[in-house]
Amino acid sequence: MAKNRLRSVLSRVVDIKPGEEVIAIFLFLYFFFITSPYYIIKSLRNASYLSGLGDEKLPLAYFLTAILMGFIVTFHSRIQVRLPRSRLIIFSLAFFFSNIILFWWLFEQGWKWVPVAFWVWANIFAIVLVTQFWILVNDVFNPREAKRMIGFIGSGAQLGAILGGVLAGVLARKAPQLLLPLAAGMLGLGIVVVSAIFKRRGQKSEEINREARDNLVGSNKVGFRDAFETTRQSPYLLLLAGIMMATLVVSTLIDWQFNSIVSSKVEGESNLASFFGYFNAGTMFFAFLFQLLLTSPIIKAFRIRGALLFYPLILFLGTGGIGLAALAGIIPLVPAILIKASDKGLAYSLNQSVRELLYIPISPEQKYKSKIFIDMFLNRFAKGLGAIILAVLLWLVPRAPGPQGGQGAIRYISLIVLAIIAVWVFLNFRIGREYGNLVKGKLKKQYERGDLLVDQRLDVDFTKLVFDTLESKNRSSVLYSMNLFDLIRQDKLTPEVRKLISYRTDEIRAASLGGMFEQTETGLGPKTEDELSEDVLKKEVQEIMNLDVYQDVMKDYLEKTLADRSAGAEVARMEAAKAIGFMGSRAPLVGKLEDLLEDGSPEVSRYAIQSAAALKRRVDVPVLVQKLKSPALREDAMDALRKFGPRIAGTMSDYLADRGEDTELRKTAAVILASIGTQEAADYLSWELTGAGDALVNEIIDALDRIRTADSRIRFPGETIRVTISKETRLYCQDLVDLHNGSQPLEENASRRREKRLSDRLWNIFKLLGLIYPQEDMIKAYQNLKVGTKNSVAYSLELLDNILERDIRDIIFPVVEDLPLEEKVKRCRNLLAGFGGGKDRDG
Amino acid sequence: MRIEARHKNDIVIFDLEGEIKRSDITDVTLHQLVKEQLDSGKRKIILNFDAVEFIDSFGVGEILASYISTHNLGGKLKLVKISKKLFLIFQVTMLTKVLDIYEEEETALKSFF
Numbered sequence: 033m034a035k036n037r038l039r040s041v042l043s044r045v046v047d048i049k050p051g052e053e054v055i056a057i058f059l060f061l062y063f064f065f066i067t068s069p070y071y072i073i074k075s076l077r078n079a080s081y082l083s084g085l086g087d088e089k090l091p092l093a094y095f096l097t098a099i100l101m102g103f104i105v106t107f108h109s110r111i112q113v114r115l116p117r118s119r120l121i122i123f124s125l126a127f128f129f130s131n132i133i134l135f136w137w138l139f140e141q142g143w144k145w146v147p148v149a150f151w152v153w154a155n156i157f158a159i160v161l162v163t164q165f166w167i168l169v170n171d172v173f174n175p176r177e178a179k180r181m182i183g184f185i186g187s188g189a190q191l192g193a194i195l196g197g198v199l200a201g202v203l204a205r206k207a208p209q210l211l212l213p214l215a216a217g218m219l220g221l222g223i224v225v226v227s228a229i230f231k232r233r234g235q236k237s238e239e240i241n242r243e244a245r246d247n248l249v250g251s252n253k254v255g256f257r258d259a260f261e262t263t264r265q266s267p268y269l270l271l272l273a274g275i276m277m278a279t280l281v282v283s284t285l286i287d288w289q290f291n292s293i294v295s296s297k298v299e300g301e302s303n304l305a306s307f308f309g310y311f312n313a314g315t316m317f318f319a320f321l322f323q324l325l326l327t328s329p330i331i332k333a334f335r336i337r338g339a340l341l342f343y344p345l346i347l348f349l350g351t352g353g354i355g356l357a358a359l360a361g362i363i364p365l366v367p368a369i370l371i372k373a374s375d376k377g378l379a380y381s382l383n384q385s386v387r388e389l390l391y392i393p394i395s396p397e398q399k400y401k402s403k404i405f406i407d408m409f410l411n412r413f414a415k416g417l418g419a420i421i422l423a424v425l426l427w428l429v430p431r432a433p434g435p436q437g438g439q440g441a442i443r444y445i446s447l448i449v450l451a452i453i454a455v456w457v458f459l460n461f462r463i464g465r466e467y468g469n470l471v472k473g474k475l476k477k478q479y480e481r482g483d484l485l486v487d488q489r490l491d492v493d494f495t496k497l498v499f500d501t502l503e504s505k506n507r508s509s510v511l512y513s514m515n516l517f518d519l520i521r522q523d524k525l526t527p528e529v530r531k532l533i534s535y536r537t538d539e540i541r542a543a544s545l546g547g548m549f550e551q552t553e554t555g556l557g558p559k560t561e562d563e564l565s566e567d568v569l570k571k572e573v574q575e576i577m578n579l580d581v582y583q584d585v586m587k588d589y590l591e592k593t594l595a596d597r598s599a600g601a602e603v604a605r606m607e608a609a610k611a612i613g614f615m616g617s618r619a620p621l622v623g624k625l626e627d628l629l630e631d632g633s634p635e636v637s638r639y640a641i642q643s644a645a646a647l648k649r650r651v652d653v654p655v656l657v658q659k660l661k662s663p664a665l666r667e668d669a670m671d672a673l674r675k676f677g678p679r680i681a682g683t684m685s686d687y688l689a690d691r692g693e694d695t696e697l698r699k700t701a702a703v704i705l706a707s708i709g710t711q712e713a714a715d716y717l718s719w720e721l722t723g724a725g726d727a728l729v730n731e732i733i734d735a736l737d738r739i740r741t742a743d744s745r746i747r748f749p750g751e752t753i754r755v756t757i758s759k760e761t762r763l764y765c766q767d768l769v770d771l772h773n774g775s776q777p778l779e780e781n782a783s784r785r786r787e788k789r790l791s792d793r794l795w796n797i798f799k800l801l802g803l804i805y806p807q808e809d810m811i812k813a814y815q816n817l818k819v820g821t822k823n824s825v826a827y828s829l830e831l832l833d834n835i836l837e838r839d840i841r842d843i844i845f846p847v848v849e850d851l852p853l854e855e856k857v858k859r860c861r862n863l864l865a866g867f868g869g870g871k872d873r874d875g
Numbered sequence: 876m877r878i879e880a881r882h883k884n885d886i887v888i889f890d891l892e893g894e895i896k897r898s899d900i901t902d903v904t905l906h907q908l909v910k911e912q913l914d915s916g917k918r919k920i921i922l923n924f925d926a927v928e929f930i931d932s933f934g935v936g937e938i939l940a941s942y943i944s945t946h947n948l949g950g951k952l953k954l955v956k957i958s959k960k961l962f963l964i965f966q967v968t969m970l971t972k973v974l975d976i977y978e979e980e981e982t983a984l985k986s987f988f
Binding site: 575 | 935939964967
């Protein structure tokens with residue numbers, strides 16, 4: 033009950049699912065209790081340093097921090113693999129808690145080096161604790177969960193920062209001695225929250241953690257070097273590292289600009305501490321609102337690729353403005369505040385969230401190694417690099433006396449910042465693309481498609497012919513010989529087939545071609561001098577059958593045979609039908625095939641259909657098409673028509689489009705067009721897609737899918753496919769709503785049929801998506817959705833989220849998203865309402 | 876190719892020898908020889924393939940032409956001692972359904988009566 037209430041409150045600000053409420057709140061509080069003390073510490077840090085040492089000494093502080101971070105990373109890497117995650121985090125929190133108490137005492141002593149040590153320590157505090165927080169978030173959530181909740185969890189940091197900043201702003205003037213004990217107290221509460229998280233999530237987190245640690249320990253070279261190597265060897269991690277470098281160098285330069293401008297306008301340590309306190313609080317209030325209200329919607333709407341560009345582009349505009357102002361001889365406090373506020377506000381909201389999302393698809397081993405290198409070391413190294421750039425620039429452009437003395441440097445810094453942002457944007461484009469590839473890589477194809485496997489691996493014609501050959505053994509030696517010859521003609525009389533066919537050869541072997549080959553080739557009899565090469569046999573038979581004299585000799589026989597309707601004459605007609613297939617298509621006797629195709633005996637017709645397939649005469653096409661209506665002959669007629677290839681694409685499309693035609697015939701026409709597989713065939717099928725009723729839509733979609741599978745160069749009309757996706761989704765929703773309409777429960781059979789239809793429609797949607805997006809990716813996404821594990825579904829959705837255009841994504845996500853049934857039905861209802869409701873297919 | 880004609884009562888037996896093929900056309904073909912016999916009033920003909928080493932589609936054409944000529948005049952043409960190879964070809968082409976084929980000359984002779 034309490035959980036439901038909690039969920040109902042949370043669901044107003046975050047897209048949360050049942051069971052996620054408590055962990056979301058705990059992580060929110062964890063982040064809150066490490067950022068609120070940090071923002072008290074940060075205000076004190078800036079104020080004590082600037083008033084004690086001045087802004088010109090800031091590069092020294094940045095540089096010292098960068099150097100020290102190398103040692104911290106090495107140390108952290110080592111203890112990270114030795115300690116369980118829970119102990120590592122709680123130990124770190126306790127360590128920093130004791131440090132705050134120590135600095136409280138040190139500040140009272142008034143020693144000059146304390147502000148420097150405090151600056152460096154404060155940075156280490158922030159980097160270590162924030163990195164550990166995000167490592168835990170990575171342990172707990174998959175990309176979909178993280179995307180949904182990152183806005184809410186991240187807002188804990190902004191709220192903490194606001195509180196910390198306001199407390200620093202108020203207390204810096206009234207009771208500065210209380211700031212550090214207050215920070216320590218907040219951190220102590222953080223320890224309590226983290227303990228509760230591990231108690232609750234203990235088992236799962238520890239399992240993941242153990243696995244990652246085992247991998248790390250197994251690699252036998254844990255430490256700074258290994259963390260560096262892991263990053264260096266992965267192009268993706270290198271991009272992440274590059275982005276981090278660019279971000280922080282820019283941030284450092286902006287930070288200097290801001291501090292320089294502020295210190296020229298605000299005087300006195302307590303005033304500075306108070307200013308920074310209020311400024312930080314204000315910035316974080318902006319970041320909090322941004323994080324809570326805009327981060328998730330921006331990521332959702334613009335995806336990671338688009339969201340990555342927001343932060344650098346805003347800084348680009350702001351820095352450009354400051355540079356122009358400095359060029360005009362103004363030191364602009366308000367623009368400096370705005371750009372710093374944007375920098376910090378976005379850095380701690382959108383940018384941090386997006387960056388953390390970028391880590392999620394990489395393996396735990398890579399993640400932990402690279403994260404400590406990138407987030408801890410590189411973070412500070414970049415600040416150090418920024419410091420070096422600053423130091424060089426301040427050396428080249430020395431500060432002039434007076435409050436406006438920093439103008440020259442500010443101008444040049446703006447230019448450098450703009451150049452680095454350009455590189456940063458480029459890297460963001462690259463990593464956006466790589467992220468999609470990485471998500472794809474996380475999805476394995478679960479199984480090969482059975483229908484396509486049968487097509488690829490089973491030669492249906494060959495199988496039929498072998499069966500016909502075996503079957504004809506007991507019927508007639510002539511028919512048997514003809515079937516064997518057909519195998520030879522098609523180069524399919526392999527040793528295996530000979531062996532198969534020669535099994536049980538007692539009946540008619542002696543008098544047949546089969547006997548000949550069986551004796552000579554299979555070792556069943558002595559090799560004879562009459563051995564006949566297959567090539568000679570093919571040539572001779574062909575030539576004989578095309579002789580005029582042969583046609584004359586056989587004419588009477590065939591006429592008599594065809595006229596004989598006695599039961600015993602069926603085999604003779606089968607032989608005749610088979611023999612005609614060996615003749616040239618212009619041979620006079622081939623005309624007899626029309627009668628044989630219409631023969632009352634399905635067996636005779638079947639042989640005639642096979643011969644029609646071999647001869648490929650257009651005149652036989654209408655009869656073959658009519659045979660599609662006969663269940664006994666449909667498969668043979670279909671195979672025969674397939675062999676005509678692109679020549680009959682137009683004819684097949686006419687049948688497909690003819691609403692007055694037999695439905696089965698129209699379905700088969702779609703199958704034949706699929707096997708023709710040309711662009712023309714695809715176009716005909718696509719034209720029919722829009723108006724296809726329920727009876728035909730599955731076949732047409734399947735046919736298009738087969739064409740796409742066979743030839744990725746074929747193009748499909750995007751608009752038609754989109755409309756059909758939308759239609760299929762609507763019908764899926766309609767079925768889902770009907771199936772789970774509480775007031776009128778469906779009887780079992782109807783319910784099962786509806787379930788089957790839902791499943792077919794979902795598959796149709798993905799087949800259609802595969803026509804306009806990379807098909808392999810769509811199959812992977814579909815299969816992993818069907819597998820239904822939490823991660824397989826999450827990565828499938830992430831893949832779709834990255835690939836699909838917004839309009840398509842908005843339509844199909846209610847159908848594919850991992851939601852409780854009740855929620856899914858609700859979303860389907862909304863979608864149907866959006867569509868205007870109603871079933872449009874087949875009334 | 877060499878062709879020798881023998882007579883047994885009113886039956887003409889052609890003993891064929893060597894290869895019957897397009898590239899080895901002699902002055903007088905099998906069909907011409909059969910026609911000569913038909914012209915002389917013979918209606919019962921046996922083609923003996925015992926000594927035939929090879930026969931191609933041209934040779935089969937000669938046999939079929941001979942068959943038609945005989946058949947058109949109400950006569951009978953029978954084949955004896957054809958090789959397995961030729962029998963295979965006749966089966967595949969369905970000629971076994973039309974032509975009278977015997978393993979032994981004696982049987983073929985008897986079949987005329």
